[in-house]
Amino acid sequence: MNFAFFSTRRTFLVICLFLFTKSLIFAQTSRVLVFSKTKGWKHSCIPFSIKAIQKLGQENSFMVDTTTNSALFSDQNLQKYQAVIFNNTTGDVLNNEQQAAFERYIQASGGFVGIHSATDTEYAWPWYGELVGAYFGSHPNNSNIRKASIDVTDNQHISTAHLPARWERTDEWYSFKYFYHGIKPLAFLDENTYEGGTNGGNHPIAWFHEYDGGRAFYTANGHTDESYSEPLYLQHLLGGIKYAIGNANALDYSKSYSKAVPEENRFEKTVLVNDLNNPMELAIAKDGRIFFTELAGNLSVFNTKTNEHKLIHRFPLVMKGGTGLIGITLDPNFEQNQWVYLYYSPPIEGEPILFNLSRFTISKNNVLDLSSEKVLLQVPVQINSGSHHGGSLAFDKNGNLFLSTGDGTTPFPSDGYAPLDERKDEKYYSMDAQRSAANTNDLKGKILRIHPEKDGTYTIPQGNMFPKGNQTKPEIFAMGCRNPYRIAINPETSTVYWGEIGPDAGEDKIRGPRGYDEFNQAKKPGFYGWPYFVGNNFPYSEWDFETATAGPKYDVEKPTNNSPNNTGLTKLPPAVAPIIWYPYSLSPDFPELGLGGRSAMAGEFYTYDKNSTSKTKIPEYYNGALFVFEMKITLEVKSLCQLMEILEDLLT
Template identity: 55%
Template sequence: MFIPFIKYSLSLGLWLGLTTTPTDWIPQRQPATNPASAFADTLNRPEENRFTKTILSNDLNEPMELAVAPDGRVFFVERAGKFYLYDPVSKKTRLLYDFPAKAIDKYLNGLLGMTIDPNFNQNHYLYFFYTVQDKEQTKQRIARFIMNDDNTLDVASEKAIIEFPIDLEVSAHTGGSMAWDAHGNLFISTGDNTVPFESSGHAPIDERSGRLTFDAQRSAGNPNDLRGKILRIHVEPDGSYTIPEGNLFPKGTAGTRPEIYVMGCRNPYRISVDPTTSILYWGEIGPDAGTDGKQGPRGYDEFNQAKKAGNYGWPYFVGDSKPYHQYDFATKAVGPLFDVDAPVNNSPNNTGIKNLPPAQKPMIWYPYNKSEEFPELGVGGRCAMGGPVYHYDANLQSTTKLPAYYDKAVFVYDWMRNWVYALRLDEQQNCQSMEPFMPKTGDFRRPVDMEIGPDGSVYMLEYGSVYGIDNEDARLVRIDFNGGNRAPVANAIATDTIGLAPLTVAFTGDKSQDFDKGDKLTYAWRFDGNTATSTEANPTHTFRKNGIYKATLTVTDQHGKSSTDAVTIKVGNTAPQVSIQTGQNRTFFSPKSTPFAYTVQVSDKEDKPIDKKNVKVVLNYIPKVNPEPQMGHQQLTSTFSLGKNLIAGSDCKACHQLAAKSVGPAFTEVANRYRDDKTATAKLANKIIIGGGGVWGEHAMSAHPQLSREEATEMVKYILSVGNEPVENRLPQQGNVTLNQHVGKEQLGRYVLTASYTDKGSLVPPTGKPKTQLALTKTDLLVLRPTKVLGSEADVLHNVTRQEKRLGSIHNQSYFVLKNIDLKGIDQLTYLYSSKDKNATIEVHTDSPTGPVISTLAYTATGEWKNYKEISTPIQNPGGQHDLYFVFVKPETPNRDLFSLEYIVFGNQNVTSSAKTPATGK
């Protein structure tokens, strides 16, 4: 991905989990090769439920950067020019000033950053990074202002500290972040201000005449230009600045700028400086190539560390200093690789010295696809941001500060992937490990800035779900740590939440949790619009009138901390009953084209007779589902389009909406443009995978090499269908349908037969509101899967490892489970397996690992893990649907690493299996 002002490309994202994928056929996961990919020792890691995320200010519009004053006031800015103050005393946010910043969407600049002076308590200085237009020249300005005692900004106090011109035609890659070191030096990040197009996502080093803005050698690679850099200056009291010792080029060196601390940056969008060591950290947002090409390597984002001044390589190197080729954009001739130890800038657009410092390597680098070195960072769009270094202060009187566990951790985050990681350093400040921060409960919404406050809490600006609009979930949040007593978690449960008056409901409250063992809990229930109460944990209450009610439960511990939950009770109707009946197998469909007979039975206590117009029966085919683990019924109910499902679970919504324009076109616009283009599906699927631009204006779409051709094709099919969805093909309540959509395709799909009925309802008066129609819908679902089941589709694993499509690391008493299996018409199992040197037995039990045995297979070793073999064995049908437990038995030692399972075929001895494949093991 990316946000255009950050990365200048778009994204169609990913719907893939962080799965364990083997590097070859060996059925054990191979260890990571990079030490930083190992997780830190987590023995003392604080429980995630000790962190609380609180929204301080909501419904912002493109928030950019924040700063927290020593007294807890939070200052932050929006790109359009607004400067805000959050007051922790009044808990309110107010606008302080609207900067006349040039923030037109096309140019992607504006009010980009802010910081607070280290001596703010004495001088009240604030610094802002914003875009100004002076006569006919557009510039980036870093200016200082004074904050008045009455919480107003002294606009007349502005002093322009440093300015530099930008090329407005592109003005992408802005940088805009600021930070301070322990010596009072100000660091300023700037982007390369270069058009990334027509470089195929590689190095933009186009030296042709008239192509100035397509050449990053004029900016990031130019020692005499302030763009594509991280500057370091010392601001003096009068608003001038001096140059600290140790910058990259000594003052007075011809063809250089002394302000430069780091050069060779593409877009160092967020930076931070360790307040103790003065070491600089930043996230580098990299180019868009999804694969290596003739011009050089694919794109990588980076997390960088500079212990001293240096050249970090762009546009000649990317990732861990992987070199690009010299390239003639006129002739398309590929030249030699740039020399990482002695890069030379021979561009006619370079105004500085030609011989550049050697390129430095980043701490961490990762592409769109899975990183070999850092696989835990995932796959998909990229947008690396450098966050703060935390230093634990035992003397700080704060009940919310991060614990000592995170002492000296460097926090980094990714705008696109919505995660935060804590990096661990050794005594030499080298990165040794990483671990996710609040991976389950963080609910990060495109984090765009992150700071540690004076109270030791985390303050974060979240940009919101979609680029370029006023997101409802754009917000300022604070993350607090609770090292003491935690509030209980109320859990209100009710049976019979729907029925006719008088309706007696049994409520359960004692399933509420308290993470602090031994706390005594008290319960307070309220019913009937709070006219009835109970202090029992599990009370009953009778609702005597029709209506819609909310029963609330408040649970309080002996320390006075509490939480509330609620459950809705609907009185005045009963739900209909819907069931799909069939005399055929309810789990599997035949590999061949076959008819399926069904009957939908509907009953309702109030509806006499059943209104057949409200009975809805639909059959859908999903050509492929995520094989790890088996997709559940709820997921299948939510969508019957693989493409829609892929998009819904991806980062696409960051740049695209269904019908409204964001930075990228609305899906309805795409559908309208390509509706009559018969080549559109293949063309657009390819574009999603390899990236590209130029059709919808200035913004490019990033590559997605992690997507398969089939996945990209299904996404395109859904996009092209938007706004022109076909009329739903409803089926009769009883009939036969032919299952043939899977024929000739890889059998990873599912048939989903859905039956639903919405009753006539009744008018009920909700408490204090006008009457409403209480109509109820009931749905039944029948999911038919292929008879060939991949090992990775197992629903439950016990002492077994999932490895892409197969299962491995199987030992004595290991087992896996396939749930809700109907064996009607099935009397044989066929396994494709390998076993290096151990014979053992597989027992199939029903409903538990010690349940009745319905199949036994004594298998023999295949000699090598890569040698796969098919073997069949009988299975008995116990009737009905059961969970099948596949238990591996070998009591005598050695009895570890017994088996690697590729797939199982559920078949009939009288029918030849069509699932057999060459036993290559690949």
């Protein structure tokens, strides 16, 4: 009787122990990796934060691994974790392969937690900047640690539900130079409660969001050692970790797609030709010849097989207002017909100056047959045009030829804002881009699309913007362009891309927005905004040049061209926004573009050929990618007098 009772009791205890162990194992299937590598400032709080997170794991049934080893950022290792915590990391802590592995981890529904200086990490990795949600800009000094107040605006999130509406604490307070637009702020720092803030009334200090398949939480709190013994902060951090862990399901790597960016040291720049006079555009033949133009009239060729450079022909030109020899492209059947297309301004007296889009025949030994010229179309421009002539040429897969044309409008009297000068005097005519870019009956400020015929004429492809009419030009495919300087055509889809060189205003005013450059994409015909909008369709005011006063802002959905210089339709289609836009300063939307540069140009699409034996072919990673660039002008000046001569030439 007693033995039976003992046996039953022992069995009961064993079963209870088994069930407890099983439940413990189940509860601890969540696992996080705390990554604390630094390549810049090393925070003294890191050991305290590690110890605190380990304790949170023990108390809340998730396992914690810690490391400073970047090599653990691999598919094989990361798939063990439900969340990765960047614990006061600084600088560039992952190489390209490791970055790609972390991207794949997030895409597989992984979680991310960033603590404090996680925003002072990986500035050259745009994907990470969007994941973490911001980049560090500055913090107060002398002393950098101060008391301040935080306004908790989301009391429903697991990381802030326990916090008071007004949370006072002491820490190092970050200001940020960039915020990703997709973040969901949880709390804002009140800059009135401390000195040294630079974000003003919009100063998020903690946030979360879903990004690229995963979950991300960031708190700028956590600089001080004492933070990691502070109950409210620890509960805040715990909530962020739990959010990042999510429902602890297994990762799904079938959703991952990132590949490692090839290391920059794999690429070498080789200068083919030096000392050129304003090189404009190039076209590459399959036999290895590179044809290129210079504004002053030189048509030249470089033979990549022999490394020889030869001047083919120097065109006599009208060289006023930025005119000259600009565009070049080869016929899709160049190997058979040897046809080359050029966009240039032949000699002519008076105004308007005419740009010719012409076809020539060029021999295999690089002799240009001048008598073979067929002028397909002409674009009239004014001398006082601000050098906005576009002039880029490219064919699509259907044999349609695209030509970009600038608005031909002088920008200087408009102080870097929209040139909308409607004053009646003839001298103001070339200061109104409504007569060109926003004019449906003018070829300037456009992307034109035609189909060249064998006899040197052209037809209009189906699907252009307008039918032939009294107030429209059927050649127009896209309009509302300022200076679409270089275009590129996707060889698979025939979608046209171009860099739009924008105006120069340095700040937003009642007159309109600061200047932006753009990269645009046209899958179908459309109006791209200029001169009524710039950047992400930021509107200008209807500016009165007589009284220097601003009228109402232009309507993006219903732009109207009421200029007396307009010869086309009055009502225009809704403005199409660009895919990328950026000012001179750091862009909050595209920080990877950096500072200062402003001459956006589309380059070329790359198609990887796995059968090519070339030792210099670009890696497969870039297959299907569009290469974009900006123009850089380098002047070698040997004396002040020479500098003054160069400046005078540029101004005239």
